[in-house]
Amino acid sequence: MSRTTEPSSSQPFVSLVGAGPGTPDLLTLRGLQALQRADVILYDALLEPDFAALFREEALALPVGKRCGGGTPQEHIHELLLTHAKPGVHVVRLKGGDPLLYGRGGEEAQLLEAFGIPFEIIPGVSALQGVASASGIPLTHRGVSRELRVLEGHHLLDDTVDWEELARFKGTLALFMATRSVQGIARRMLAHGANPSHPVALVERAFCEGQVTTISTLALAAEGHLCCRTEGPGLVLMGAVIHERTRPFASHFSVTHIHDPATALHRSERSPRAAGGRGERRAG
């Protein structure tokens, strides 16, 4: 099964690697192989510190990328890539989620191509997949939703969005970088005719300790009741698929809060880990 690449001594080589949603064991086998060959690792600062255990001891590992409101600008990452990609050196650029979905991996690939540096792209489990599996909310479901729309919430309120179209959309909506803008987005959707009881979910820290899912409605989100409970990362889902949610076993501490639309109070349920008695670790 090993169809991996081998750095030669005459050229540099860069692997753009998707690290997955945050826990190291959702990295791919190919991603791990790349890390274990790497001389230099430029990793997103947002990645859990656990990833360090996968790095070669001999590798130079540098945290890069943006934390909320700060961090390394993309231009600096580009400089670092060019500085470290020397003949015979294998650089791994380890990026949260998948490199080519809101990961700016396309820009890094174009930079490397422009400078004649050979590179590969190793896909990762994106936050979409991570959030769905962690929360038990399917992205598509037969008879319920056959379509998925993925948007960037961060800039949605500034953009020329067709809000009526969005308000009447029947499929699954996934909003990246929307944890702070979800109230404004919900308000706009309601103003354009969306159903106030339309289900909305916010999933934070998918597959990591402290995972929280909040199940709410568009009306409650518009009133500001759908708030982050952690430092993130988080993804917002909207759509009838939320009603198809199951409660998968979780090997980490995980809780789901369910808003009661009548009272805006919460009912909370913990993941079925304790009941099954299968977890290696339990919440402290």
Place this chain on the structure above:
Amino acid sequence: MSRTTEPSSSQPFVSLVGAGPGTPDLLTLRGLQALQRADVILYDALLEPDFAALFREEALALPVGKRCGGGTPQEHIHELLLTHAKPGVHVVRLKGGDPLLYGRGGEEAQLLEAFGIPFEIIPGVSALQGVASASGIPLTHRGVSRELRVLEGHHLLDDTVDWEELARFKGTLALFMATRSVQGIARRMLAHGANPSHPVALVERAFCEGQVTTISTLALAAEGHLCCRTEGPGLVLMGAVIHERTRPFASHFSVTHIHDPATALHRSERSPRAAGGRGERRAG
């Protein structure tokens, strides 16, 4: 990093595992751990035979799921899950791509929940991510596309689709199960005002031997020039992101055909494997 689950002897346990786009080394580490604990493995028949090398010798491994036009109906998969999920038995249901994006994993999870069988969902690299990284086409790209729409091509022509909306959509469109319907879809989009030179790509066998990318236009696709060259699987992408394509190094044999809109003739380029001299295997 090991936050895995351990089957107990008193209950059954089922892992719904996303296998990724087709090559075993794009499975996640957590997925591999589940396979290596499994007593019974129900795997999608479409998965490459290479996956068998990851199965425990002692495990009972059964191919299930649909091949084109035949195979095991979903009801039969449900029966198999219930038959094999006995106390103390760990069943892995290994599914191509991700379980919760067109994978019907939501239905399997609901079945297990209804029967009180503990289960987990381990996400996989979906065809979206696989196709993007394999072909070098980003799903989103700064200044080009901030939105991704994912649709099922198979039923699109029967559905009540808002074709005008689709024809004027500016983001990235990904069509699952559309290799046979792409001509009809392209015709409808053109009939509703889409730009004939709008780029369309068909990516087949992402990350597998014999990978083919065909870069074309909506007009040529409508005329039937965008055809499958392999037994699949394939995914159709549409959007300006196709112009942002780079040529990542491939560790397998891979070719890209580029349609010339003027003549409908092809220019072909091979992946930069041979040039880089890094491949373990070369095309025969």
